[in-house]
Amino acid sequence: xxxxxxxxxxxxxxxxxxxxxxxxxxxxxxxxxxxxxxxxxxxxxxxxxxxxxxxxxxxxxxxxxxxxxxxxxxxxxxxxxxxxxxxxxxxxxxxxxxxxxxxxxxxxxxxxxxxxxxxxxxxxxxxxxxxxxxxxxxxxxxxxxxxxxxxxxxxxxxxxxxxxxxxxx
Amino acid sequence: xxxxxxxxxxxxxxxxxxxxxxxxxxxxxxxxxxxxxxxxxxxxxxxxxxxxxxxxxxxxxxxxxxxxxxxxxxxxxxxxxxxxxxxxxxxxxxxxxxxxxxxxxxxxxxxxxxxxxxxxxxxxxxxxxxxxxxxxxxxxxxxxxxxxxxxxxxxxxxxxxxxxxxxxxxxxxxxxxxxxxxxxxxxxxxxxxxxxxxxxxxxxxxxxxxxxxxxxxxxxxxxxxxxxxxxxxxxxxxxxxxxxxxxxxxxxxxxxxxxxxxxxxxxxxxxxxxxxxxxx
Numbered sequence: 001x002x003x004x005x006x007x008x009x010x011x012x013x014x015x016x017x018x019x020x021x022x023x024x025x026x027x028x029x030x031x032x033x034x035x036x037x038x039x040x041x042x043x044x045x046x047x048x049x050x051x052x053x054x055x056x057x058x059x060x061x062x063x064x065x066x067x068x069x070x071x072x073x074x075x076x077x078x079x080x081x082x083x084x085x086x087x088x089x090x091x092x093x094x095x096x097x098x099x100x101x102x103x104x105x106x107x108x109x110x111x112x113x114x115x116x117x118x119x120x121x122x123x124x125x126x127x128x129x130x131x132x133x134x135x136x137x138x139x140x141x142x143x144x145x146x147x148x149x150x151x152x153x154x155x156x157x158x159x160x161x162x163x164x165x166x167x168x169x
Numbered sequence: 170x171x172x173x174x175x176x177x178x179x180x181x182x183x184x185x186x187x188x189x190x191x192x193x194x195x196x197x198x199x200x201x202x203x204x205x206x207x208x209x210x211x212x213x214x215x216x217x218x219x220x221x222x223x224x225x226x227x228x229x230x231x232x233x234x235x236x237x238x239x240x241x242x243x244x245x246x247x248x249x250x251x252x253x254x255x256x257x258x259x260x261x262x263x264x265x266x267x268x269x270x271x272x273x274x275x276x277x278x279x280x281x282x283x284x285x286x287x288x289x290x291x292x293x294x295x296x297x298x299x300x301x302x303x304x305x306x307x308x309x310x311x312x313x314x315x316x317x318x319x320x321x322x323x324x325x326x327x328x329x330x331x332x333x334x335x336x337x338x339x340x341x342x343x344x345x346x347x348x349x350x351x352x353x354x355x356x357x358x359x360x361x362x363x364x365x366x367x368x369x370x371x372x373x374x375x376x377x378x379x380x381x382x383x384x385x386x387x388x389x390x391x392x393x394x395x396x397x398x399x400x401x402x403x404x405x406x407x408x409x410x411x412x413x414x415x416x417x418x419x420x421x422x423x424x425x426x427x428x429x430x431x432x433x434x435x436x437x438x439x440x441x442x443x444x445x446x447x448x449x
Contacts, residue, residue, distance in 0.1 A: 023418055024421065027414075097415060133429065151419065153415060
């Protein structure tokens with residue numbers, strides 16, 4: 001489940017497979033927030049382009065309502081987190097920082113568990129702060145769903161603009 | 170030079186003038202004379218002449234049997250004559266010894282004319298003549314051997330003879346090549362080589378013209394896998410940066426955990442996950 005030791009620095013090998021602390025998870029979440037903003041902006045741009053193509057003469061930038069924005073934001077966030085955790089166990093922030101989300105016994109998350117965890121993280125992001133208080137470095141979502149976020153450095157470095165080809169499911 | 174060396178046995182001397190007994194060579198008066206010696210010499214010469222003539226006739230395919238019979242008759246006659254002469258000479262020598270012994274004992278015979286002194290001078294003269302003959306023979310050999318050797322070598326294929334009759338493989342097998350190589354001063358040999366001159370004589374343009382530089386370059390590029398090198402080089406830079414961030418993140422996690430543990434006055438908890446052991 002962990003990355004091959006040959007590609008991991010000697011000083012980092014003892015931490016592989018251990019639960020990550022608050023600092024790395026906050027940094028990873030911040031990176032994921034940037035990714036979500038980029039996705040949201042991209043979605044807005046695509047929406048605007050489609051409107052322009054549909055009616056170029058009467059084009060105006062779309063001004064969605066607040067509830068629609070909130071609903072769209074949650075939807076994009078939950079979909080992004082759930083798909084990443086289900087597919088590879090890593091979001092982009094996890095990939096950069098070298099973290100991975102696992103279920104009980106280190107197993108990959110199922111789709112339901114991934115969706116539930118994504119929803120908990122999206123609705124109650126402050127639950128991440130419990131990681132600092134928890135003796136086992138677990139957030140609120142981890143405590144509820146019995147999941148863990150562990151150090152698991154990928155064997156290949158992350159390239160700018162996307163996931164590493166060596167990212168494992 | 171080997172051969173039949175004949176000298177008076179009664180003198181007791183060798184051709185180099187040394188005496189077997191260490192005494193002055195004088196006539197001993199003993200009946201040691203071999204009357205067959207002159208005949209043996211003559212017989213050898215005759216036989217040699219006969220065989221030489223036979224060899225020449227054989228080479229010319231002309232072998233008259235009558236000549237061979239004549240030679241045999243001459244040899245037989247000579248043998249009989251030698252035997253008769255030997256017997257007569259033996260009897261005359263016995264008579265002469267008895268008479269000579271009486272004359273030598275006479276006190277009135279002059280010392281200079283004494284037979285013993287006369288024989289000594291005669292022996293001395295004989296040695297001188299033989300020494301002169303030996304010198305002439307050496308001169309003759311010195312003159313003949315080079316000419317004969319050159320003529321023989323001109324007639325034979327020495328390389329073919331060596332190839333057919335000399336076991337070159339056996340000889341080469343006994344040669345200690347390592348010892349020979351060890352005696353070679355390679356540095357001295359290399360020092361005598363003028364590399365600059367050799368390099369100046371090399372036609373580099375002709376060599377380059379014969380090379381398929383484009384094909385060679387393509388093969389090198391195919392073997393190098395340049396895109397992979399570029400990927401790895403750029404990836405290593407990015408990887409160093411990412412590794413630094415990850416390690417700093419781990420240290421920050423530990424710092425936060427330590428701070429919280431001190432605030433809550435507890436020991437750091439267990440952070441391992443069952444089924445996810447740290448690699449060795």
